Amino acid sequence: MTRFAQYLPILDWGRRYDRAALGADLLAAVIVTIMLIPQSLAYALLAGLPPEAGIYASIAPILLYAIFGTSRALAVGPVAVVSLLTASAVGQVADQGTAGYAVAALTLAALSGAFLLLLGVFRLGFLANFLSHPVIAGFITASGILIAVSQLKHVLGVEAQGHTLIEIGGSLLAHLGDANLPTLVIGVTATAFLFWVRKGLKPALGRIGLPPLAADIATKAGPVAAVVVTTLAVWELELEAQGVAVVGAVPQGLPPLTLPSFAPDLIAALALPAILISIIGFVESISVAQTLAAKKRQRIDPNQELIGLGAANLGAAFSGGYPVTGGFARSVVNDDAGARTPAAGAFTAVGLAVAAMALTPLVFHLPTATLAATIIVAVLGLIDLTILHKTWNYSRADFTAVAATIALTLLLGVEVGVASGVVISVLLHLYKTSRPHVAEVGRVTGTEHFRNVLRHEVDTDPRVVTLRVDESLYFVNARFLEDLIQSRVTAGSQIRHVVLMFSAVNEVDYSALESLEAINARLRDMGVGLHLSEVKGPVMDRLKRSHLIENLNGRVFLSQHDAWTALTDRTRRQPSRMES
Amino acid sequence: MTRFAQYLPILDWGRRYDRAALGADLLAAVIVTIMLIPQSLAYALLAGLPPEAGIYASIAPILLYAIFGTSRALAVGPVAVVSLLTASAVGQVADQGTAGYAVAALTLAALSGAFLLLLGVFRLGFLANFLSHPVIAGFITASGILIAVSQLKHVLGVEAQGHTLIEIGGSLLAHLGDANLPTLVIGVTATAFLFWVRKGLKPALGRIGLPPLAADIATKAGPVAAVVVTTLAVWELELEAQGVAVVGAVPQGLPPLTLPSFAPDLIAALALPAILISIIGFVESISVAQTLAAKKRQRIDPNQELIGLGAANLGAAFSGGYPVTGGFARSVVNDDAGARTPAAGAFTAVGLAVAAMALTPLVFHLPTATLAATIIVAVLGLIDLTILHKTWNYSRADFTAVAATIALTLLLGVEVGVASGVVISVLLHLYKTSRPHVAEVGRVTGTEHFRNVLRHEVDTDPRVVTLRVDESLYFVNARFLEDLIQSRVTAGSQIRHVVLMFSAVNEVDYSALESLEAINARLRDMGVGLHLSEVKGPVMDRLKRSHLIENLNGRVFLSQHDAWTALTDRTRRQPSRMES
Structure with missing residues (x-):
């Protein structure tokens, strides 16, 4: 393999692409596209951005990752934790809903992309190792709790702000009296339905003899069903007049060409969050990629992955998106659906582009409560408090790192939480080796x-x-x-x-x-x-x-x-x- | 040994004190007292404090260390590096010469004492290990250079400020035209004389047959000779009228009872410098103590040393001093002169108290250029650039830590320098272990x-x-x-x-x-x-x-x-x- 081809894995698999791979990739792309439409809208909502940003963030990044990435099955796009980090970082420099907010999100993606590329070119991927597994596990769990709580405002139909559990919780309680009944009905019903789809439907389908893959696809289509039903309900019953918030007008068309800001002040304010988002995104992405690759005895090159993710984020910055990474859920679906090469990702991008051009008028009446419900049910899967019990049994030092990361993330916010987690785990390591056996x-x-x-x-x-x-x-x-x-x-x-x-x-x-x-x-x-x-x-x-x-x-x-x-x-x- | 006696080593050695030990301790005390008088004045000058502060900082702290410390020969008092750190920290919150400056120095000593006691009681002495040897060596060398350069203003008789090599050097160059000729003559002569005493006199005395100890004492008396001669010269020739700066009036009497400030703002501003001073002072002190103890197969308890040094610093805070630690030069002289127990330190304290009551009028005409000369010659012994060469040969990572600490201390000041050194050595360690063999x-x-x-x-x-x-x-x-x-x-x-x-x-x-x-x-x-x-x-x-x-x-x-x-x-x- 030449030096040049090393940086372009597409030259490797592209040369051997055939009809069988095309068929498998096309099928996988259709399934993933259907799953991604509501998910992209929902994560944009979580990031505080207009819904189309979520769709745009899934198009150019997927294409660029297909060219530069080494994983055959990884699906790149908006994910829950990175969306939360984006909301937290951008919320500190601009107000949600303003033009400055969207530009700051583009800038964050550009900085993140540049940082990932830099790490990849200088082969510094090992820096991600400073995040220990207990810190990551604690951080993801705490983020999941923060995300779920922050989405309750859409389910209740009230206003609420904040970046910590106490701020968000307090804000929610203060506005509890303003709750909108139709919104609450939609939100609670959608949440309960999606929760049942996840926990009850799949085993039920299995029992009636549906093959596992079909049962899985039916389960993943749950959010689509919720979206369709609640949208129709709002439209038929004219619930907007009763105060139900909806997605509203979403521009029709391909992702626009956008420019991140090069203002030094903004770059200085977003540099640290961008580094944090890059590293957390990279860690999440590489874990998924390695797990999927091992099944097929394929190799993932961590430094080339940095380049692939860096290119994807730069793509997001110039096409109206926001920071992206390889997502767990979408990648597993992609893999289960039979994706064989990164071309499956490219076909998904085409599918989403068609959706962006043709389908956006259909989501006008989609209630945000439904999107919040899909987020809440998705992030409940991230929350894993058993890590406390597991680390307690194994090592008190690791337990301390998990517990501190969870507590500090919930109480002081995502950035302080994860940074403290890193510092605490380094100090604990030094302390342990300071008194050798x-x-x-x-x-x-x-x-x-x-x-x-x-x-x-x-x-x-x-x-x-x-x-x-x-x-x-x-x-x-x-x-x-x-x-x-x-x-x-x-x-x-x-x-x-x-x-x-x-x-x-x-x-x-x-x-x-x-x-x-x-x-x-x-x-x-x-x-x-x-x-x-x-x-x-x-x-x-x-x-x-x-x-x-x-x-x-x-x-x-x-x-x-x-x-x-x-x-x-x-x-x-x-x-x-x-x-x- | 009871739990109580463990915290009071004096109960152990005091019980077995006899006439032979008394004689040895008294002789050592006389020699150390003579050496400490000019040194204490000089270090107070370096710390930006009135000269008596240096004497006061050598009395109560020595007594308290004698009660709580475990080293038999360690002599506690002002030292060069801690004086420099004090000037840097206190200079950020008050102007030199003001009452606020002296109170800030007391507060710094109190905070440092409290921190050291805390570490000792909770047995956290291992925290000092975060300072790697290359970082300490680089820091001491860079501090020596900064101190020597900062004292040139007294030798030249000009004004100069700053906390980094560039600031001080630039300030000196800007004022070079204002140099005072008589001051320059005194300063350069004294420096040359002291340098000759250190490098030329001791071997010469050895060649004429003087026993090593006597030759050593004669060498250590060099500063006293320089003080006496230049003081007489200024007095006789009335050089003050020609612009030679002198020590001036020093109050006669025992150390006063003083109170550090408890203002939260001041405490917040001095907390980090106090931690830094404590750890650097502790590391210097324990190295000296362990080296001296090993010769006599005695044991030093690091955590009890923290308590001893903590008590000494609290003593300094309440008796007009400033942060202190176990000094290398004075401890070695004390040990060479035959000190057997901490009582030698107590007798030194008595000697200095007598000096504070009776001898201060004699230093009225002492030129500050002479004190600067004693500091310059003393710190030249601290500067060891061979560490660069030694670490280069041994390990590139350690070399990087030394070089970065020296460069950052010189260019950005003592606090940034040592803090960066610690961070760099931790990161280098993590990097090395991140790619295991x-x-x-x-x-x-x-x-x-x-x-x-x-x-x-x-x-x-x-x-x-x-x-x-x-x-x-x-x-x-x-x-x-x-x-x-x-x-x-x-x-x-x-x-x-x-x-x-x-x-x-x-x-x-x-x-x-x-x-x-x-x-x-x-x-x-x-x-x-x-x-x-x-x-x-x-x-x-x-x-x-x-x-x-x-x-x-x-x-x-x-x-x-x-x-x-x-x-x-x-x-x-x-x-x-x-x-x-």
């Missing part, structure tokens, strides 16, 4: 094995202390080892030799090197030898570039057994000198 | 040893891939392993088994657990087995609390040899199934 070991009698003296019956020698260090040595734990050795040696006045067993030490950074030098100097002052055993190749290579080894007040042994034999023999042979 | 291993023919296939001649089997992971698995590198295994397995279509050899894996956090579960699920989808070998006890205990082991699409082997034997045998026995 160090075992004093002795020889299992008659063998060459050395085991923890506290757990096993082993041979020891009061003049030789062997410490097995079960962690890489670096600045955060360097001093710990200094303190540990100093207190161990001052406690045992018979000690003549300290052996550090380095079998699990994968790195010794410069701070740890200086600590080892300090330990060496201090032990020399005390008349105690310092020895190393089982040092790994790369660690030894590096230590040899310092003065530690040449100044070592002792020896380096290849194996702990060699160290034990040499040191216990030597001390045994010199009892007179020992006691003098 | 993973070796594909094979069996050394005829043995039970397994080695890297790239470095050794080993037996391999195209159906079994064994990867030795040389790093703990946690969120930063979890996805790396996912990608690595996916690309390795998709590249080799014959692969039936993947074995992960966990001998150097000291931890598997929840993110890594989920990655292992994802790897397991994906390998199952590909029809490939996932096996673990040589999992450590604590790691296995934790994995058993998850569902990974019960769902594992393969086995857990105690040793890699068991894994090799079982998997290569099994695949050999089933060739027909393999090829079907």
Whole structure:
């Protein structure tokens, strides 16, 4: 594969495209298009944008991802969490409904696209790893709760603002008296219906003998049914006159050519949110892509994925959209429906373009309560509080990261929540490695094995202390080892030799090197030898570039057994000198 | 030792105090007192405070440290770097020379004392480890340069302000024309003399047969000689009339009782600098204390040291001082002069109290240029640019941390410099562990040893891939392993088994657990087995609390040899199934 083709995966699969793949891709595209129409409108509503923005954000981005992306089944477009993050970021610089709001959303997509491209070109995809799984899980769950609560205003037909659980909840309670009865009926009915479709319909269809794929498609068509029925109800009963909010006029036509703003103030205000959206979007997207690819033994290139998503977001910025990423639900449907290549995505884009040109008048009477219902039911699937229980069982540190991320996201908003989550998980990691497990070991009698003296019956020698260090040595734990050795040696006045067993030490950074030098100097002052055993190749290579080894007040042994034999023999042979 | 006595080390050594210790401590106290008088005045000048503040900061703090500290030889008081940090922090909230400036310095000491006590009581001393050695070395070197440059204004007799190299240097150049000739003569002569005392006198005294200790004391008395001679010169020649700045009137008497401010605004502004000063002071102090203690096989308790230094800083806050810590130079002199217990410090405090009551009129005519000269010569000893070369040889990551800390401290000031240093070293650590060393291993023919296939001649089997992971698995590198295994397995279509050899894996956090579960699920989808070998006890205990082991699409082997034997045998026995 040439360097050029590496950046254009389409050249790879496009060359081998055939009629069978075309048929499979076309079928998948029809199914996904039907599913995406109400979803796109709903997520635009969540992002605070006019409904057409959701459709536009699903057209150019899908096409661009099909050219640059490496996943065969990933479907790119608006998703719930990114829509919420967009509303939060853009809401800080412009008022919803103004022209500035839409331009800010385009700018956010452009910044996000540029940042993703940059990460991809410089192969910096590993930065996404700073988001630990507990932080992501906590964040997604808390976002799901925030989204569901924020949509209640459409179900109730009231005004409510805010970016935290307390703000939104308080605002809802304050306006509860203004609730609009017809809206409430539509909203609650639609929610209940969609919830039943998701939980009750699929098993029921399965029981009456429908094949799983058909049952699944029927389930995914639930939102379409809700949209059609409630739209007809509003139109027939003229419910708008009774205060039911509807989508209203949506322009007919292909996505317009739009320009993001290049105003430095706006870019400065949106830069951090754009980075956050990029990384969260990338993490969500790559997880989906890898899961789907593994089933077919395909490979996803994370850095090329960054380029694909970057191009998709730039496409959104120049065609009236807002930030997008690879969505879980739509990708799974695409895959289940048999999509074989990214061409399925391109056909979906065509389908949505047709919808944008022909179908928009049909949604005039669509009540926003129905769209809110589809969002609420969709995000309920994101909320997974069992992660609290799972991490509690596995590790208190991970539990702390999850719980803090959930609490801070709900109470202080999405941006503070996820940023705190990252900081907390890094600090917890540093704290854990700051007190490494160090075992004093002795020889299992008659063998060459050395085991923890506290757990096993082993041979020891009061003049030789062997410490097995079960962690890489670096600045955060360097001093710990200094303190540990100093207190161990001052406690045992018979000690003549300290052996550090380095079998699990994968790195010794410069701070740890200086600590080892300090330990060496201090032990020399005390008349105690310092020895190393089982040092790994790369660690030894590096230590040899310092003065530690040449100044070592002792020896380096290849194996702990060699160290034990040499040191216990030597001390045994010199009892007179020992006691003098 | 009772719980109570643990917090009062004085009860331990005080009980066994005798006449021999008294004699040794008294002699050390006399020597240290003579050295500290000019040094205390000079550091107060550096901190932007009146000269007596330096003396006061050496009295109560020493007494309190003697009660609460664990080091026998540590001498607590003003030091160069902490004085610079004080000037930087207090200069941001008050103008030098005002009453508000002195109160802010007291408040900074109080906050620092409270923070240190808090860390000590909650045993959080490990937080100091976040400052890596390269960051400390870079910071101290850059601070030394900043201090030396900032004192040039006193040597030149001009005004100059600023907190960065460019600000100070630019300000000096702008005022160069105003230089005062007599001041310049005094400043340059004193600097040259002190530099010669340090570099030339000690070896010369050694050559004429003086014992090292006496030569050392003579050297340390250099500043006193410079002070006496230049003071007499100013007085005799009436140089003040020619524009030579002098110390002037210093109040006579014991340290006053002072109160820090409790204004919330001031506390908010000084909180972060106080934390920074506390941690840097603690790191400097504990390094000195541990080095001195090791020679006598004594133990330093880091958390009790925090309490000792916290008490010392609170003492400074209530007795007209400013933030203090254990100083390197004074502690080494104290130790060399034979100090045996913290009582030597108490006697030094008495000596300084006498000086504060009786000797202050004598420094009226002392030129500030001489004090600046003593500071410049003292801090030149702090500047160590060889750290750049040493870290370059050892590790590029550590070099980056040093170079960035030096550059940012010089260009953006002390606070930004050290904070960036900490962030950079944490990020570099995370980056390094984000791409762990993973070796594909094979069996050394005829043995039970397994080695890297790239470095050794080993037996391999195209159906079994064994990867030795040389790093703990946690969120930063979890996805790396996912990608690595996916690309390795998709590249080799014959692969039936993947074995992960966990001998150097000291931890598997929840993110890594989920990655292992994802790897397991994906390998199952590909029809490939996932096996673990040589999992450590604590790691296995934790994995058993998850569902990974019960769902594992393969086995857990105690040793890699068991894994090799079982998997290569099994695949050999089933060739027909393999090829079907």
